[in-house]
Amino acid sequence: MPAILTDEVFGCIGAGAAAAVLIVAGGLVVGPQAALYGRFVTACGYAIGCGGVAALVAAWLWLGRILVRSPATGRPRAAVGALAAWGLPLLCGPALFSRDIFSYAAQGREIALAINPYHHGPAVLGGGPWLRFVSPTWSSARSPYGPFFLGIDGLIARHAGGHALIAAALLRLVSCAGVVLLAAALYRLARSYGTDPATALWLGVLNPLMLLHVVSGGHNEGLMLGLMVAGLVCARERRFAAGLALCLLAAAVKLPAALAAVYVAGDWLATSPDGAGRARAAVRMAATGLATALTATAFAGLGWGWLATVTTPARVRTALSPATDLGLVAGRAVRGLGLPVPAAWVLAAVRWGGLAVAVAVGVALFAGRLRRPAATGIGLTLLAIVALGPAVQPWYLLWGLVPLAAACPERLRPVLVWVSAGLCALVFPNGSVVPDIGAVAFLGVTAAVTAGHLRDRDRPDVRPAPV
Secondary structure (H helix, E strand, O other): OOOOOOHHHHHHHHHHHHHHHHHHHHHHHHOOOOOOOOHHHHHHHHHHHHHHHHHHHHHHHHHHHHHHHOHHHOOHHHHHHHHHHHHHHHHHOOOOOOOHHHHHHHHHHHHHOOOOOOOOOHHHHOOOOOOOOOOOOOOOOOOOOOHHHHHHHHHHHHOOOOOHHHHHHHHHHHHHHHHHHHHHHHHHHHHHHOOOHHHHHHHHOOOHHHHHHHHHOOOOHHHHHHHHHHHHHHHHOOOHHHHHHHHHHHHOOOHHHHHHHHHHHHHHHHOOOOHHHHHHHHHHHHHHHHHHHHHHHHHHOOOOHHHHOOOHHHHOOOOOOHHHHHHHHHHHHHHHOOOOOOHHHHHHHHHHHHHHHHHHHHHHHHHOHHHOOHHHHHHHHHHHHHHHOOOOOHHHHHHHHHHHHHOOOOOOHHHHHHHHHHHHOOEOOOOOEOOHHHHHHHHHHHHHHHHHHHHHHHOOOOOOOOO
């Protein structure tokens, strides 16, 4: 059946594009790179930017209803058209919702000056334009990113002509190239599972979190997820060596993608007919993994220091992390009881406990991987790691949401939609976040929504049968 782009679809795409323009207009006044204005102009900037975010989320929800209600319009043309119309204004505007892209650029400058960012934070640059927009929180932090990304980062910084903003713009293009790769790969992965590609693209690529924090903010999740999903596609097509290499390259951008490499390796062994076949597959697997790791590391020329800095994001206590919130409450309780246990120890113990539970969930899902699509196991495990991890940022949800989008998670989709929409309201265009009480309230409502949805799913259908 040919795709039909109705007037309603065009109206929805146009509304989302107008919302993106509003976000950019507000960001020009209150974004990380904006000049200082008076209170009235600043208030107008926040109103326009936040209003644009609300309108973009509404347009996304509207398009989702159209795709569900009218399968004839639910073809990828609508999703691709919306991605272009909504993403281009955000890409052409300033970097918003985070200052991390400027940290990337500063780390690239370190590499260009032969300074290892696994040993020194951007503050070693001593000031100047490369540190102008870097968040003070991360100015002395060592890089947690893998060698493949930092190799690209250093290459860009060397050719940016000493201009920090040019380097940041090129890094945003790299992230957006990852989103384009992700869209193509997610389409093929969804088709291989027999799910609607348009719905997968709507949930995984058109997601407002992707548009705001990857296309606009420039986070390297775009590159990580694009490579990871491309690797899963190769594995579905029985090209396991290519799939493993791509997933390992994704892990060399950000480590969580290593989970996909584990699943690809497991599927590779499972498809071997006998013991000799599994032995040959294991040898090829080891050779592919070693060659990919050595190549990525040599490309960056920074050694293996990134394995010691992957916990850098945990230095910031985010209220969106239930483990951190629980650890802080437990620490106060211990202090109130007068027990001789430092609150920091209690916080660390609770955080490690949350990670242990997430690992246990991941092991159980991997053990039963033959009963469900690999994308489901990967997505659920990554969601568990995010939910129970020591530090949670809104865009971390994309780690698990994107593979789940391809596997059509009917039970989880309403919750994922709610969380995606709600997280967009927790970050302002300048990268600041709502007060902790707002984040905790959001977690409480999310728990209630999840419990209510699961309860409704378990409730028997008592509707009368048609006569």
